[in-house]
Amino acid sequence: MNIEDFREYCLSFNGVTEGYPFDEDTLVFKVMDKMFAMVDVESFERINLKCDPVKAAMLRDLYQEVTPGYHMNKRHWNSINPKGDLDDVLIKEWIEDSYNLVVENLPRKKQKKLEKMEEKEED
Template sequence: MNIEEFREYCLGKAGATESTPFGGDTLVFKVADKIFALTSIGDFESGINLKCVPEHAVELREKYACVLPGYHMNKKHWNTILPNGSVPDALLQQWIDDSYQLVISKLPKATKLLFGF
């Protein structure tokens, strides 16, 4: 997966938006103003940060060499995935889906209704 495919996939999620709130090099994807994914625009290969259930985050780090504790993020809740081709795009997409769903699951009921979740 390259950065264009990653961006397209994230923006294909219902209610997803993109912004650069941390400076021009960090591309952030949010749903209902909550981050579910971020990456470097200039150095995509340095990793994609995705939210993850803490127990599952540790399992993924143990199973896949390309999955690391979240860089510059809460390492309990975030993983950094190196998009180096060592896992299939379908698996990376599943991890993006999981991050997105995790964020949606934590939204207040009124926000979910507003966004149609």
């Protein structure tokens, strides 16, 4: 996976915005103002994704490219090396999981707003 494919895939989800809230190298993707993915655009050596804590630990055991979230809550975030041997389909699955995990934990009001945005897109 390359940085362009990663960015395009993150932006394909409903209600996603991107920005540089920390510095000029760290691109952050948010849904309804909640972060679900971040990446260093200069090196593209690490993608940080939110993950269920049990699944996060399991993925770290299964894949050498998956480590505890760099500069993040190690329990809830994983760092993935996109330049390793991982299949792009698998990385995309984890991006989608991260997005869905954040959406599921949004306040109901924000979830409804997101649903309305999606309905408008479908029209």
